Amino acid sequence: MGLGLKINESDVFFSMIPARKKDRIYSALDIMGVQICFGIAAWFFLTGSETGMLLPAREAIAVVIFGNCFPLFLMAIIALAPARYGLEQMLSSVPVCGPRMTIINIIFLYVAIVGALALGSIMFGHAAIQFWAAIFGSEGMLATNYVFWAVLCLAIGWFFAYIGPDNMKWVINGAALFMMLVLAGLVYYIFAYHGYHEIFTAKPAGPIVIPGDPVMSHRWSLAVALEMNVGLGLSWTYFYGQWTRLAKSESGAYHGCQWGWGLLSAISGVFAALAALAIQTYDPTIWLIQIGKDTGSMFLPIIGLLLMAVANIMAMTTCIYPAAITTITHYPRMKWFYATILCCIPVIFCFSPEFYTSISAIYAIIGLVCNIYGAVLVTDYLFFTKGVFSMRRIFNMREGYWYWHGVNPAAALAYIIGLAFYLWTYNPITMVSMNGWFPYITAGIPTFLLCCVVYYVLMKFWVLKVWPLPILPACKQPAVQQTEVRL
C-alpha cells in the first residue's frame, strides 16, 4: 500500500502539470500501438459481432470500418491541444467548457467507462463459465453463474489499476497480445472451416424485422449497426489527452489515435462480424465452444477462453486507471482507493443478460455523451481559439476561463440541444424515432454537426462579445481582464 501510494501520488501530480519536451515518450507508432492495445478488447468483439448479426458480410465490413474511422476523423483535432500543452484531457478542455463544466464531463466519462467495464466483465463471466464447464463439467454455481466471475474480473482489474502504472505495463501489453492470439485463431478457423463463399453469402442471424416491410427492416438494421459503430468510434473522445499529452509531435498525436483506435483496431471488429455470420451466434465465448465441436478438440477453445478471460481483466485495468487519474486530478484530496473504486461500483448494477445483449443501445448512449463534448472542442479549435490557450489561466480555476459562473454557456447549451436532438431522433433504449428521421439519417453524426453549428453561433454572436478570449501572450494581458468583464 505504501509503495503503491507513493507511485500514485507522483503519478497524480505528473498528470496535473504540463508534460514538457523531456517527458514526451510516444512517437506516432508508439501511440498507435498503445491505442491498439486499448482498442482491441471486449467492445470491438461485441460491436463487431452484433454488426454481423444485423447485416450481411459486404455491408457489415463497410459499416465496422467506416463507422469507427469516420467519427475518429471528425474528432482527431482533439488530440492536438493536449499534445501542444502537455495537459490531460479534462484540463485541456477547461478553456473551452469552463472549469465548472468539468464535473459534467467527468460524469459523461464515467458513463462511457461504466458501459465498457460492464461489457468486458460480463464477457469475462461468460468465458469463465464456458471454460469451467468444459473442464470440470456443467454442474454447480461456477459453471452457471457468470455474475460471480464478472465481479471477480472487475475486482482483479481494479486491483491492477490500484497498484499503479509500473505494474500495468506488462498488463497492457499482455492484453493486446492475448486478444491478437484469439483473433488469429478465430480468423484461421472461420476461413478454414467455413470458407470465403459461405461467410459472404451467409444471412445475418438477428436482423431487425418490421413485419411486411423488408426494405424498412433492412434500413433499420443498417442504421442501428452504423449507430453502434459510430458510438464506439466516438467513445474514445474523453481518452485522447491521457495519451497524447506524452506525444513527441502533434502529427504523431493526430495520426496515432486516429488509426490506432480506428482502422487498425477495427480489423478485430471485422473478424468478429465475419465470425458471427459464420457461426450465427452473438456471444464470442460460444464461438470458441463451436470451434471445439467443429474441430473435435477442446484444447484450442479452452486456451482461447482463457486468453479472452485474461485479456478482459487487463481491459478493465486500462479503463479504470485513466478514469481514476482524471478524477483525482480534479479532486486531488480524494484518496487513490476511492478514485479507483468510484467507477467500479456502478458496474455491478449493470450485470444482467439484457445489458450484455444491448450492445447497440449501450454504444449509442456512450457515443451520444462523447459526441456533444467532441463537437464543442472541435468547433472551438477550428473557428475560435485554433488551440491557442493561456496556460496561466487554465491553472487559475477562479479567474481564468471563468465565463458565466465557471461554465461556458455556449458549450452548455450545445450539450443540451445536442442531447435533446439525439433523443428526439433516436431513443436507443426503446429504438423509437420520435421525428421519424432515424433510419434515414442516423443520429450520432447529425447530432455532432448540429452541436458544432449551435456552439459556433452562440460563441460568435453572444459569448465572445460578453466574455472575450484573453489577450495573448500572457505578458500583454491584464491580470483580471476576464473577471472585470464578468462583473
Place this chain on the structure above:
Amino acid sequence: MNQSQPMSINFKGMTESQKKVTQEIIDEWERDFEQNVIDGKGGYVEVIHTRDYVIAGLINLILLIYFLVAING
C-alpha cells in the same frame, strides 16, 4: 487587485510546493513557447502540418466512397 501582477495559480487541492513547481513550468512556457504557439509554430513539440490533414482527409474520403458503394451495391 494589481493590474501589473500576473494571474496566480488557483488550483484546488494543490500543495504550496506543487504550486511552486507548476508556476515554474508556466513561467518557462510563457518565456520560451507561448509566442511560438501564437505564431502558429510548435509549443513543447513540433506543430501539425497541413499534409497531415490532407492525408487523413483522403483516406477517410476513400473509406466514405467504399462505404457508400458497399451499402448501395
